[in-house]
Amino acid sequence: MAKYDKESAFRTNLGPWGWITLIVGGALTIFQLYTAFYGSYVSLIQGAIHLGAGLSLVYLLYPIKSSMTKRRGVPWYDALLALAALFTNYYIIFNYERLINDAIIFGFTVTDQFVATAGIILLLEATRRVVGLPIVIIAIAALLYGLLGQYIPVIGHAGYDWPSLATEMFFSSSSIFGTPIQISSTYIYLFLFFGVMLVKTNIGQFFNDIALRVTGKYTGGTAKAAVAASGLQGMVSGSSVANTVGSGSFTIPMMKNAGFKPHFAAATEASASTGGQIMPPIMGAAAFIMASYTGIPYNDIIVIAIIPAILYFSGVFMGTHFEARKQGILGLKKEQLPKTKNLVKRLDLFIPLIIIIGFLLVGYTPTFAALFAIGAALVISFFRKDTRLSFKGIIKLLEEGARTALPVIAACATAGIIAGTVTTTGLGPKIAGGIIDLAQGQFFLVMFFTMIACIILGMGLPTTANYVVTATMAAPALLAFDVPVIAVHMFVFYFGIVADITPPVCLAAFAGAGIAGANPMKTGVTAVKLAIAAFIIPYMFMSQPILLLQGDANVMNVSIALITAMLGMMSISSGMIGYFVSSVNWLERLLLFAGGLLLVYPDLKFSLVGLVIFGIIAIIQFTRNKSDKSGRLTSAS
Template identity: 45%
Template sequence: MSDQDQSLSQEQQKEVLSKYDKESGSRELSGILAKIVFFGLLAFSLYQVWFTVFERLPAQIHRPIHLGFGLGLVFLLYPATKKKQARGKLSWYDYILSILGVGVGAYWPIQYNELVQSAGQISQVDFYVGILAVILILEATRRAVGLPITIIAALFLAYAYWGRQMPGFLIHRGVDLDNLVQSMYFTTEGILGTPLAVSSTFIFLFLLFGAFLVKTGVGQYFNDLAVTLAGRRTGGPAKVAIFSSALQGTISGSSVANVVTSGSFTIPMMKRLGYRKEFAGGVEAAASTGGQLMPPIMGAAAFLMIEFIGIDYWSIAKAALIPAILYFTGIWIMTHFEAKRLGLRGMDEEELPDRKEVFKRLYLLAPIFAIVFFLASGLSVILSAFYGIITTILVGLLRPEKFRKLYILAFVAGAIGYPIIKTVLAGGMPADLIQNSLVWGGMITVLVSYLFDRNFIDSVEALVDGARTALGVVVATAAAGIIVGVVTKTGLGLKLANSLVELANQQLLLTLFFTMIAAIILGMGSPTTANYVITSTIAAPAIILLGVDDLPAHLFVFYFGIVADITPPVALAAFAASGVSGGEPIRTGVNAAKLAIAAFIIPYMFVLSPELLMINTNAVELIWALFTAISGMIAIGAGMIGYWYRKTYWIERVLAVASGLALIYPHAVSDIAGLVGFAALIAAQFFYKKEKIGEPVVKANAKA
C-alpha cells in the first residue's frame, strides 16, 4: 500500500477483518441459503427484543434458545477451514451440525418440566444431548472465535475428568462423565451459566445498539467530529485517530473491528502527513484497543462484571472513567511529542469538513447521552440498551430534512397521547409515565417513518447485523461457561489463587505482576469476554486474597485482557493495523505497546490508589491523584519519545521516566520526588533550549 493511498474500501476492510479477526471470517452466501441465514439472524434479534420487553421465560428456557440460535447460525456462516470459506459453499456436514445445534438449544424448552423435576438426575438421552452440546460448542467456538479458547476449554474438561492423575496441588478426586455432562449442560453453573446469561441479555442488546448506531451514520460522524476538533492541531491525523477510536469503542466491542473501521480512514491520513507506517498503525491499534475501556459502553466483558461482582453497571462505568481518560491522555501526549519531534503539521483548512455542517449534526450523539441518562436514572442495563435503540431510531429519522417536522409531530403526538388515553381508560396518570411516553412516541414516529423513507429497511439491516456480530460472543461465552463450570466443580480457582499468592510470597506487587502476565498470555488470540472469564475466576481471587476490593481486582484483569490485543508477539489489533498501513506487524505491535504504556501502569495505580476509581475518596484527593497521574504521563511520554520542548539527552529521558513513575505511584514521598524531578526537567528543557540540540527530524512535508 503506497503512502498516497486513500481510505480503504468496504471490500478491503472486509479482507483485513477476515484475516485478523476470526469472528469476521464468515462465508459470503448467495441464493436461498443467504435468505435462510438472513431471516434466521432477523428472527434471532426479534426474539431477543421480544424477551427484553416481556421477559416471561425462565433462564433454563431463554439461555438454551439463545444458544440454539447461535449454534445453528454459526455452522451455516463459519466454515470448517479457510479453504472452504473461499468457496462460499456449505459441506453436507455443515447442514447436519446446524440442525443439531438448533436441536440442542430446543431440547431444554421441550423437556423443561421433566428436567426441572429430575432433581439433578439425567436420563440416557439427556446424557447424549449434553455430550453433543459440549462437542458442538467446542467446534462452533473453533470456527467463529479461534483455537486458543477452544483448547483452553477442552483442557479444563480433561482436568475435571482426570483429576486423580493431576500432579501436586492440582490433584482432585475427579468428576465422572455422567456428573460432568450433567453439570455442564443441565445446571446453570456450566454452559448455561453466568457468561451465557450476560450474552443473552446485556451484551446482545448493546451489540444491537451498536448496529443501529452504524446504520444511523454515527460511526462516520465520529470521524467527522474528530477531524473538526483535532485535525488542525500538531500531528492532527494521529489525534483524530485517538479521538475517533475512543468514540468508536461505544459501537464496537472488538479491538480489531475498531482498528479497521476507523483506521481505514485515519492511517492513510497519518502516512500522508509524515508518520512512519509502523507508528501510524501503532497509534490506531493503541487507540482502538482503548475503545473497550471507555465508558459509557465498554467491552462486552464489562457486562460480565455486573454478575461476577454483583454491582450495577453504572458503578463500573463510573469507576472506569478516570483510568480511561488517563489511558487516552497518555497516547495523546506521546503522539503530540512524536509530531513535534518530526516537525509534522496539522491538516490544512481545505482538508477539514465544514465545521457548521458537522456541528449541525450533533444530534447524532443523542443516543450516547440517552444511554448515560437511562443508566444514571437507575433503569436496568438491559432496558437502558433497549431505550437507547429506540432513541437511535428516532435520531435516524431526523436525517431526511423534508420529513423532520412530521417526525417531531408524530413523536409529540404519541408521547402526549399515551397519558391521555391511559387517563381516560384507567383514570389517573400512570406511574411509569416518562418511560412509556418515550416508547409510544417512538413507536408512532417509527410507524409514520416507514410510510415515507427507508428507515424500515435500515432497521431490519441493523437487526441482522447486530445478530451476526453477536454470534462469536454467544459461542465464546458458552465455552467460557465450560471453564467456569469446571472451576466451580473442582475448586481449581481457589487452589490457583492460593498458589499464585504463595509464588509471589504474599507480596501484592508481585501478585499483580504475575496476574498481568497470565492475563496477557491468555488474551493472546482470545476474545476479551473469554479472557476475562478465565482470569476473573483464576487470577482475580489471588488479588482479592491480599485485601484488594473486588472492583479494582476485576478491572485489573479486565485491562490486561484487553491490552493483550496490542502486546507482541500475538497482537491482533496491531497486526490488523499493519494490514491497513502496510507496515511490519511486530514493529507495529511494539509501537502500539509503547504508545499504550499507560495501560500497563494505570491498573497498578488504581489497585494501589482506589481513589482513581472514585472509591472512598473526596474531591481534593481525586484532583491531586489526577494531577500527579497526568504529570507522570507527560514525563513518561517525553522519556519514551525522546522529545519535549526540544530533543532530550539520554540522561533526561531516564530522569523523565523515573520522575513519571514516581508521580504515578500513589504515595506522598514518591509524589514529592516526582514533582522535583518534573520541575528539574522543565527547567533543563528551557535553560538549554537555545543550544539547539534537538532540531525536528523532518520538516513539514508537502500536502499529499
C-alpha cells in the same frame, strides 16, 4: 478484515441460504428485543434460545476452514450441524421441567447424556470457527481437568465421570448457561445491536468527523483524531481487532499521508482501538459480567472506570503529540477539515449516545437504557437521507445485529465451560495459592505474576471471554490481600485486554500493520509504548484505589490525584517517545519515566518528588531549546 479477525471470516456467497440466515438472524434479534421489553424467560430457557439460534447461524455462516469463505452456498454437513445445534439447545426448552426436577432425583437418561455431549462438541467447534482455537484449547483443558483430576498432582481433585461432567456442563445454570451467557442473552446483545445501528445509519461516521474537526488542526492532528474517534467508537465496540480494522481503514492512510511512519500509524490505531475496550459505558461488554461477579451495580462500575480510561487515552494522545513534534508533523489545513456548520447541523446524532450514558448514570437499568437508545437512533435516522434506513435496510439491520453477536455468544458459552470447571473443582483457589507461594506472599510479585497470567490467557481471546477466564482463574490470588474487589477485577480485566497489543501475539497490532503495510512486531512494540498507561495504572489503583473512587475519594483528593496522574502520563509518554520540548537523551528519558511513575502514584509525597524531577527536566529542555534557537539565529546572521 477476514485475514486478521477470525470473526470476519464468514461466507460471502450464501446463495439461497441467505434467506435462512436472514430469517434466523432477524428472529433472534426480535426475540432479544421482545424479551428486553416484556421480560426475560428463566435463565436456562433464555440462554438455550439465545445459544441455539446463535450456533446454528455460526454453522451457516462460518465454513470449516477460513479459505472456504468464497464458495457458494452452505455444504450439507454444515446445514446438518446447524440443525443439530438448534436441536441440542432446544431439547432443554422442551424438557425443561424434567431436567431441572426429575433428573436431579432419578438421574439423567442416556439420551440426556448423548444430547449434552453433542451440545458441548457443537459449541466447541462453532467457537473454533468464529472465535479461534486458543479459547477452545483452554476449554478442552478444563474438561480434561474435570475428568482426570484424581491423576493430577498438587492441584488435583476427586474427578468426575463423563456423563456427570457433561450433564453438569450442559443442563445446569452454572457452566455453559452460567453468568456469561445469561448476560449475553440479555444486556450484551442489546448494546451490540445498538453499535450496529450506529454504523448502519452512518451515525458512527459522524463520530469520526467530530474527532477530526476538534483535533485535526493541531500538531499531529490526524493521529489525535484517530485516538479520539476510536475512543468514541470503542464505547459501543466489542472487539479490538474489528475496531482497529473498521476505524483504521480510514485513519491509518490519513496518518501516513500526514507524515507518520507506517508502523506508528498502525500502532496508534491499534492502541486506541484496544483502549476502546476499557472505555465506559460498555467496556467491550465485560462491564455487565463484572457487575455480576463483583456485586457492584453496573451503573457504578462505569463511573469507577472513568479515571483509568481518561489516563489511558491521555497517554496515547500525548504519545502521538510528542511523536508528531519529533517528526515535525503539523495539523491539517482548515479546508481539509469537516466544516463546523455541517457538524453543528448534525449534533442531534449524538442524542442516542447521550441517552444511553445519561440513563445509566441516573440509575435506569442497562436494558431500559439500551432499548431507549436503540429507539432514539432509529427515529433520528429517518430525518436525513444519508442516515435513513429503508424497510429492507431495517430487515438487514436485524440480521446484522445477530451476526455481530455471534462471536460473543460462542465465546461466552465456551468461557462458561472454563468458569464452571474452575468453580466446581475448586481450581481457582489452588491457582491462587500457587501464585502466592511462587511470589512468597509478596504483594507486588503476586500482582506481577497475575499480570503475566492474564496477558497469556488474554492472547487470542475476545474481550468478554478473556475477562471471564482471568476473573475466575487469576483474580483469586489478588483477592487474598486487603484490596477492594473492584480493583482486583479491573486489574485482571486491563491485563487481559492489553494482550491484544502485547507481542508476540498482539492481534490488533497485526491487523493495523496489515493495513499500514508495516512490520507487525515493530508495530506491536510501538503500540506498547503508546499504551504504556495500561501497564502502569492497574498497579497504581491496586496500591491506592482512590483512582477507582474507592477509599478516601473526596473531590479534593480525586482532583489532586487526577491532575498529578495526567502530568505523570505526560512525563512517561515523553520518556517513551524520546521527545519533550526537544529530543531527550537516555538519562533524561529514564528520569522522565521515573518522575512520571511517581506523579501517577496517588500519594502527595511521591507526587511532589515526581513533580520536582519533571520540573528539572522541563527547565533543562526549555533552556537547551532556547539556546539552540539562539545558536541558529546567530548562524543565520
